[in-house]
Amino acid sequence: MEKDDQFLGKHNAPNKILENEGSQLFGHPKGLMTLFFTEMWERFSYYGMRALLILFMTAPIATGGLGFNDQTSGAIYGLYSMAVYLLALPGGWIADRIIGLKKSVWYGGIIITLGHFTMALPGLLALITGDHGAKGALTGVDLYSFFMGLILIVIGTGLLKPNISSIVGQLYPENSSKRDAGFSIFYMGINVGAFIAPIACSTLAIYDWHLGFGLAGFGMLMGLIQYKLTGKYLSGVGNPIVPTNKKEKGERNNLVKGVWVAMLLIAIVLALFFLEILSIDPVAIAAVSNTVIAIVALMFFLYVLFLGGLNRDEKKKVLVVMILFVFSSIFWSGFEQAGSSLNLFAERFTDRVILGWEVPAGYFQSINSIFIILFAPFFGAMWVALAKRNLEPSSPLKFAFGLVLLGIGFLVMYFAAKIAASGDMAAPSWLVITYLFHTFGELSLSPVGLSLTTKLAPKKFVGQMMGMWFLSIAMGSLIAGRIAGGASGGTEEALAQMPSQYMLIVYTAVGAGIVLMLVAKPIRRLMGNVH
Missing domain, CATH: 1.20.5 (Single alpha-helices involved in coiled-coils or other helix-helix interfaces)
Incomplete structure (x- = not known):
C-alpha cells in the first residue's frame, strides 16, 4: 500500500532516545505506539477519501457528484496523487531546517483535517440547514470546497508523511536490532488504516458523498487527539535544530x-x-507536468554526473539510480490506477450484488491492504530463505519481477474488459486477482527502491537522490491518472477500446520487465559492492 514508508527515517540524524525499561512497551519505545496510531488514522483519512475521489468526480450532478468527464477526472486525480509525493520534499525540508519533525506532523495533521472537512462542507451545510432537496445543480460551494480541500490535504500530507516516518527512525539507537521490527509494526498500522477506511467511508458515501469525506476528516482528528495526549512519549526526538x-x-x-x-x-x-x-485546464496542466518532471529529472541526473564532482565508481552508481527512475515510473503508472481506472471499473462494469445488496465500489480499495498484511511476512521470509541458499535475486531482478507481475495483473483486466465490452458485468474475482498480482509486484519492487537508492547515492547527494525516488512515484502517479481518463470505459467508444488499452499496459509493463532482466547483469556490475 505504501511506497517504502518502512525505510524512511533509517538514514536520518542520530536519535536521542535510548532503549530503556521505563520507556518501553512490549520491548519497543512507547513513542512507537503514538506514531503507529497517528499514522494509522492519517492513512485512514487518505485512503478513505481516495476510495471516493474519482467516483465522486465522475458521478452525475443529480446524484451529488461533480459530473466531470473521465479525462478531466483522471487528470485531477493524477495531479493530486503527484502533488502528494512532490510536496513531501519541501515538507521534509521545512521540518529539518525550521520547525522540527514533531511540529511538522502536528501542523500537517491539522491541515489535513481541515482539508477533509472542507471537502465535506456542502454535506455539513445541508445537515445544519436541513436542506436535503434534489441535487440538480452544481454550486460554487461544491467546486470551491472540493478543490480547496484537495489543496489542503496535499499540503498537510507533505508536512506529515515524510516526517512521521523519520521520527520512528529516531526512536531507536543507530545499530538497534529492534529498529527493523519497529518499522514493521509501524508499517502494519499504515495498512490497518488503509484497509478499514475505504469500507467505512464508502459505506457512508452511499447516503451522501460528503459524509464519506467527513468521516475521513474525523479519522485524522482522532489521530491528532491521540498524538497530543501521548506526545510525552516522544520527548527528546523530532525537535527543531536550534541556531x-x-x-x-x-x-x-x-x-x-x-x-x-x-x-x-x-x-x-x-x-x-x-x-x-x-x-x-487540469488536462493541459497534467500533460505539461509530465514533461516538466521528465526534464527536471534528466537535468538533475546530468548535473550530478558531469558537475557533481563524483569519482568513476560514484558515477556508475548514479547511472543505476537514473535507470531505475525510469522503470520505477513505469511501475507506479500502472499500480496507481487502483484508485482511478480500476476503481471506475469496479463501479461501472463489476457485478457487485451479493444477497440483494450492492457492495460499494470503494470496498475494492481495501483488497491491496489485505494482501499486504497477509503476504508481506511471506515475501520477507522468502528472500531470507533464498539468501541462505545463495539464490536471492539481485535488486534489478526484483524490480523486473515487480514489473512483470504488474503486467500479469493487467492481463487479467484485459479479459475482464473483454467481458465488459461485450455488454456483460464482470465477476468481482477479476479485480481481486488483479490486485493480488499487483500486490506481489509491489512487494517485489517497492521495498527495494528507496533502500537501494540510499545505498547507491553519493554521500553528498543522499537526500536529493531520495527525493528523486519519490519524484519517480509522482511521475508514475500522474501518468496513471492520465491513462485512467482513456481507459475507464466512460463512453461507448472508450468501452470498445478498453481491452486494447489494458493490453497496451501489459505490453509496456511486461516489456519493461523483460528489458530490465536482460540488462540486470550489466546494471549489477555498475552497482559495484552494493547488493
Missing part, C-alpha cells in the same frame, strides 16, 4: 521569510482561480 550563533539565526530567519513568501504566492494564485480571473 547556536547569529549567522545561523539569520539563515533560519531568511528561510522562514522565504516560506512565507511562497505561501503568499500560492494564496494569490488560488484567489485568482477561485475568483475565476485565472482559468485552469
Whole structure:
C-alpha cells in the first residue's frame, strides 16, 4: 500500500532516545505506539477519501457528484496523487531546517483535517440547514470546497508523511536490532488504516458523498487527539535544530521569510482561480507536468554526473539510480490506477450484488491492504530463505519481477474488459486477482527502491537522490491518472477500446520487465559492492 514508508527515517540524524525499561512497551519505545496510531488514522483519512475521489468526480450532478468527464477526472486525480509525493520534499525540508519533525506532523495533521472537512462542507451545510432537496445543480460551494480541500490535504500530507516516518527512525539507537521490527509494526498500522477506511467511508458515501469525506476528516482528528495526549512519549526526538550563533539565526530567519513568501504566492494564485480571473485546464496542466518532471529529472541526473564532482565508481552508481527512475515510473503508472481506472471499473462494469445488496465500489480499495498484511511476512521470509541458499535475486531482478507481475495483473483486466465490452458485468474475482498480482509486484519492487537508492547515492547527494525516488512515484502517479481518463470505459467508444488499452499496459509493463532482466547483469556490475 505504501511506497517504502518502512525505510524512511533509517538514514536520518542520530536519535536521542535510548532503549530503556521505563520507556518501553512490549520491548519497543512507547513513542512507537503514538506514531503507529497517528499514522494509522492519517492513512485512514487518505485512503478513505481516495476510495471516493474519482467516483465522486465522475458521478452525475443529480446524484451529488461533480459530473466531470473521465479525462478531466483522471487528470485531477493524477495531479493530486503527484502533488502528494512532490510536496513531501519541501515538507521534509521545512521540518529539518525550521520547525522540527514533531511540529511538522502536528501542523500537517491539522491541515489535513481541515482539508477533509472542507471537502465535506456542502454535506455539513445541508445537515445544519436541513436542506436535503434534489441535487440538480452544481454550486460554487461544491467546486470551491472540493478543490480547496484537495489543496489542503496535499499540503498537510507533505508536512506529515515524510516526517512521521523519520521520527520512528529516531526512536531507536543507530545499530538497534529492534529498529527493523519497529518499522514493521509501524508499517502494519499504515495498512490497518488503509484497509478499514475505504469500507467505512464508502459505506457512508452511499447516503451522501460528503459524509464519506467527513468521516475521513474525523479519522485524522482522532489521530491528532491521540498524538497530543501521548506526545510525552516522544520527548527528546523530532525537535527543531536550534541556531547556536547569529549567522545561523539569520539563515533560519531568511528561510522562514522565504516560506512565507511562497505561501503568499500560492494564496494569490488560488484567489485568482477561485475568483475565476485565472482559468485552469487540469488536462493541459497534467500533460505539461509530465514533461516538466521528465526534464527536471534528466537535468538533475546530468548535473550530478558531469558537475557533481563524483569519482568513476560514484558515477556508475548514479547511472543505476537514473535507470531505475525510469522503470520505477513505469511501475507506479500502472499500480496507481487502483484508485482511478480500476476503481471506475469496479463501479461501472463489476457485478457487485451479493444477497440483494450492492457492495460499494470503494470496498475494492481495501483488497491491496489485505494482501499486504497477509503476504508481506511471506515475501520477507522468502528472500531470507533464498539468501541462505545463495539464490536471492539481485535488486534489478526484483524490480523486473515487480514489473512483470504488474503486467500479469493487467492481463487479467484485459479479459475482464473483454467481458465488459461485450455488454456483460464482470465477476468481482477479476479485480481481486488483479490486485493480488499487483500486490506481489509491489512487494517485489517497492521495498527495494528507496533502500537501494540510499545505498547507491553519493554521500553528498543522499537526500536529493531520495527525493528523486519519490519524484519517480509522482511521475508514475500522474501518468496513471492520465491513462485512467482513456481507459475507464466512460463512453461507448472508450468501452470498445478498453481491452486494447489494458493490453497496451501489459505490453509496456511486461516489456519493461523483460528489458530490465536482460540488462540486470550489466546494471549489477555498475552497482559495484552494493547488493
